[in-house]
Amino acid sequence: xxxxxxxxxxxxxxxxxxxxxxxxxxxxxxxxxxxxxxxxxxxxxxxxxxxxxxxxxxxxxxxxxxxxxxxxxxxxxxxxxxxxxxxxxxxxxxxxxxxxxxxxxxxxxxxxxxxxxxxxxxxxxxxxxxxxxxxxxxxxxxxxxxxxxxxxxxxxxxxxxxxxxxxxxxxxxxxxxxxxxxxxxxxxxxxxxxxxxxxxxxxxxxxxxxxxxxxxx
Amino acid sequence: xxxxxxxxxxxxxxxxxxxxxxxxxxxxxxxxxxxxxxxxxxxxxxxxxxxxxxxxxxxxxxxxxxxxxxxxxxxxxxxxxxxxxxxxxxxxxxxxxxxxxxxxxxxxxxx
Numbered sequence: 001x002x003x004x005x006x007x008x009x010x011x012x013x014x015x016x017x018x019x020x021x022x023x024x025x026x027x028x029x030x031x032x033x034x035x036x037x038x039x040x041x042x043x044x045x046x047x048x049x050x051x052x053x054x055x056x057x058x059x060x061x062x063x064x065x066x067x068x069x070x071x072x073x074x075x076x077x078x079x080x081x082x083x084x085x086x087x088x089x090x091x092x093x094x095x096x097x098x099x100x101x102x103x104x105x106x107x108x109x110x111x112x113x114x115x116x117x118x119x120x121x122x123x124x125x126x127x128x129x130x131x132x133x134x135x136x137x138x139x140x141x142x143x144x145x146x147x148x149x150x151x152x153x154x155x156x157x158x159x160x161x162x163x164x165x166x167x168x169x170x171x172x173x174x175x176x177x178x179x180x181x182x183x184x185x186x187x188x189x190x191x192x193x194x195x196x197x198x199x200x201x202x203x204x205x206x207x208x209x210x211x212x213x214x215x216x217x
Numbered sequence: 218x219x220x221x222x223x224x225x226x227x228x229x230x231x232x233x234x235x236x237x238x239x240x241x242x243x244x245x246x247x248x249x250x251x252x253x254x255x256x257x258x259x260x261x262x263x264x265x266x267x268x269x270x271x272x273x274x275x276x277x278x279x280x281x282x283x284x285x286x287x288x289x290x291x292x293x294x295x296x297x298x299x300x301x302x303x304x305x306x307x308x309x310x311x312x313x314x315x316x317x318x319x320x321x322x323x324x325x326x327x328x
Contacts, residue, residue, distance in 0.1 A: 068241070068266040068305045068328075080303050086327050088243035089269065092297040120296070131285060135303045138289035142296055151292040158287035169292070207254075207277065207317045210293075 049148045050173045051121065053113045053195040056100040062112060062124075062137075064096065079110070079126040079135045091118040092141055099124070102196040104168065109198055113170045119144035123151045123196075125168045131159035140169075148172060150195075152211070156204050167205065168198040177214040181206045189214075241267070241327040249273045249321050252314040259283065260310040260324055267327040268310035269299035276320025279313040282306070288313050294320075301327075 064083040085093035094114030102111040102123075112124040122141040140153035152169030171178060171192055179189040182203040190197040205211070246260035254276075260268075270280035272295045280298050281288035285308050291298040310326040 065303075068302070078303075081301065082241060084241075086241040086243045086267075088245075089297075089325070089327075092269075092271070093299070116297075123292075125289075127287070130303075132306070133304070134285065134306060136282075136286040137301045138287065139299045139301060140289065140292040140296065141298075142292050146293050146296065149293070151296070153292065153298060154290045155287040157281070159285065161287075166287075204315075207315050 051113060051170065051195050052173050053102055053170065054098060054100055054115065058101055060099050060101050060112060061110070062099060062101070077130060077135070079137045081124070081137065085117065092116060094122040094124065094139070094141065102170070103194050104196055104198045105191060105193060106166075106168075106198040106200055109166065109168065109200070111168045111196060111198065113195060116141040116144075119147065121147050121151045121170055123153055123168055123170045125153050125155065125166065125198075127155065127158055127161060127166055129158065129160035150175070150213075154205055163202050164200060165202065165204045166198070166200050168196065169211075170195050171197065171213055174215050175213045176216060179212045179214065181209040183207070243325055243327050245323060245325050246310060247312070247322075247324045249323055250312070251319055251321050252278070252312055253319050254314055254317050256314055257281075258312040258322070258324065260312075260326060262307065262309050263326060263328065264305045264307050265310060265326040265328045266303075266305045267299055267301040269297060269325040269327070270312050271295070271297050271323045271325070272320065273322055274320035276314055276316030276318060276322075278320065278322040279315050280324070281311050281313060283309040283311055290315050 063080045065080045099112050099114040108128045110126040114122045116122050120142040125138045138153045138155045140151050142151040150171035154167040156165040175192050178197045183206050190199045252258045268280045268282045270278040272278045275294045277291050279288045279290040286300040289298045289300050312322045312324045
C-alpha cells in the first residue's frame with residue numbers, strides 16, 4: 001500500500017493555488033481602489049484628440065493625501081490632492097494616476113492636467129497663496145464630449161489676491177493660442193505651451209462667451 | 218474551489234478591506250436649484266474640504282467656500298468645477314451663477 005508523499009507535487013500545487021488566489025484577490029482589490037484605472041494615455045483613439053502633456057514623466061509636485069484633517073492639525077503648507085476621488089464624484093473628477101504637471105507662462109501659478117473618470121479632460125490650478133492656513137486647488141473638468149475643446153477654470157474673489165482673476169486651461173495638441181472676450185468687451189490672447197495656457201488680470205471673462213482657439217502658427 | 222481556498226480568499230478580501238483607503242464623504246446639498254444671474258446660493262455651515270458645482274442648465278456656474286477660497290467657474294455648461302482645500306474647515310459651500318440669465322445647478326460638498 002503506497003502513501004502519498006507528504007511534501008510531493010500535490011502539496012506544492014496546493015501551496016501555489018493557495019498563494020495565487022489571494023494574490024489575484026489583491027490585484028483585483030488594488031484595481032478597484034486605484035481610482036478607476038484609466039491609463040494616462042496621451043490620445044483618445046475614438047476622437048483623435050491628443051494631449052501630449054498627459055505623457056509627461058516629470059514628478060507632479062502635488063502630494064496625495066489619504067484623508068483631510070482639520071486645518072489646525074495639518075502641517076501641509078502647499079496644495080495637496082485626495083489620493084482617491086470621492087466615490088460619488090469618481091466620474092467627474094480627475095483620475096489620480098493620470099495627473100501630470102503643466103508648465104505655465106505665468107509666474108507663481110501651478111497647474112496640472114488629468115483625464116476625468118468619465119473620459120473628459122481636467123485642469124487643476126493652484127494660485128500659490130495659502131489663506132487662513134489652507135491651500136486651495138481649483139479644478140475644472142470637461143464632459144467627455146468636451147474633450148476636443150479642452151477644459152479651463154477661472155477663479156475670482158481669491159483671498160490674498162483682491163481684485164484679481166486667474167484663469168488657466170488645457171487644450172489639445174495643435175492649439176497655439178486662446179483668445180477670450182473679457183467682461184469690459186476687450187479681448188485677451190494667451191499663448192499655449194505644452195497644452196496649457198493661463199492669464200492673470202483684473203477682468204473676468206464675459207459671461208456666456210466661449211474662448212476662441214487658434215490652431216497652428 | 219476547495220473550502221480552504223475559499224477561506225483564504227475571503228480572509229484576504231477582509232484584510233484588504235480593513236486597510237482600504239479612506240474615501241471622502243459626499244453630500245449633495247442642493248439639487249437643480251435655480252440661481253439668478255450674478256447671485257449666490259449658500260449651502261449649510263459644515264466641516265468640509267471641497268465644494269463642487271455641476272450645471273444643469275445652459276449657464277456657467279461657479280463653486281466656492283465662503284470666506285476661505287476663491288470662486289471657480291465651470292469650463293462649459295453642464296461640466297464640473299470644484300475647489301479642493303488642503304484641510305477640513307468649517308464654512309459654507311456655495312454656488313455662484315456667472316451667466317447673464319437664471320440657470321440651474323447642483324451643489325456638493327465633501328468631508
